[in-house]
Amino acid sequence: MPRHVAFIMDGNGRWAKKRGLSRNVGHKKGGDTFREIARYAKDCGIEYVTFFAFSTENWKRPKEEVDALMKLFSEYLDEAESYAKEKTRLIFLGDKSIFPREMSDKMTDLEKKSRQFSDFTLSLAVNYGGKDDILQAAKRAAKLCFDRDISPSEIDEKFFAGLLYTYAVPDVDLLIRPGGERRLSNFLLWQCAYAELYFSDILWPDFSKKDFDEAVNYYRGRNRRFGNVEG
Ligand code: FPP
Numbered sequence: 001m002p003r004h005v006a007f008i009m010d011g012n013g014r015w016a017k018k019r020g021l022s023r024n025v026g027h028k029k030g031g032d033t034f035r036e037i038a039r040y041a042k043d044c045g046i047e048y049v050t051f052f053a054f055s056t057e058n059w060k061r062p063k064e065e066v067d068a069l070m071k072l073f074s075e076y077l078d079e080a081e082s083y084a085k086e087k088t089r090l091i092f093l094g095d096k097s098i099f100p101r102e103m104s105d106k107m108t109d110l111e112k113k114s115r116q117f118s119d120f121t122l123s124l125a126v127n128y129g130g131k132d133d134i135l136q137a138a139k140r141a142a143k144l145c146f147d148r149d150i151s152p153s154e155i156d157e158k159f160f161a162g163l164l165y166t167y168a169v170p171d172v173d174l175l176i177r178p179g180g181e182r183r184l185s186n187f188l189l190w191q192c193a194y195a196e197l198y199f200s201d202i203l204w205p206d207f208s209k210k211d212f213d214e215a216v217n218y219y220r221g222r223n224r225r226f227g228n229v230e231g
Pocket of ligand 1: 009015034073
């Protein structure tokens with residue numbers, strides 16, 4: 001089984017359009033799928049799941065859509081208290097400082113309270129960009145060198161990975177992108193270096209447990225060589 005599965009939840013807007021509904025209804029349905037698939041992955045014994053909920057570029061969307069996404073996200077933060085009770089570690093990837101204080105405090109609080117759980121970790125990428133992640137880590141590494149806390153030669157892969165937003169989770173084994181596009185869209189660029197990529201035309205709100213099983217089966221059929229030769 002993959003240890004870490006990441007999801008790009010794409011296709012909410014098209015799902016809604018096909019039904020003559022507003023894009024925001026698509027996002028709401030996408031939120032339901034997120035809850036269902038996260039729970040199912042946990043039941044399947046996956047240790048780490050990461051979902052791309054909002055990118056650093058998504059602020060460019062119409063205000064009405066951004067507001068609707070923030071509302072969904074805020075509702076989830078209220079409900080997420082129960083995930084702590086369910087022994088789920090919650091992590092929020094991305095620059096939290098852009099959110100209203102109440103929201104960012106809630107994220108930090110949920111992270112702190114759930115830090116003790118290690119069987120299942122759910123990461124939600126919000127205001128996240130893969131390039132931004134690498135840049136903020138590089139800036140912190142530069143500062144550590146400037147302050148003479150470390151020397152540049154100490155910056156190896158392990159050290160650098162420890163400065164990324166994902167410091168507490170291993171690299172991605174399987175990346176699942178429904179919605180028909182075949183690209184990473186600035187998601188977990190460093191962490192997907194050796195990920196198996198699974199693309200599907202199904203729109204995220206329709207993504208089912210069966211589709212998840214299919215993606216995992218695809219992964220199990222892959223021969224992962226990590227740059228080495230056939231074993
Ligand atoms: C991309 O699909 C999706 C997003 C930018 C938002 C994803 C957010 C959710 C699924 C809701 C998350 C909710 C919680 C509770 C975390 P798109 O709208 O770009 O789809 P399109 O390509 O069909 O327009």
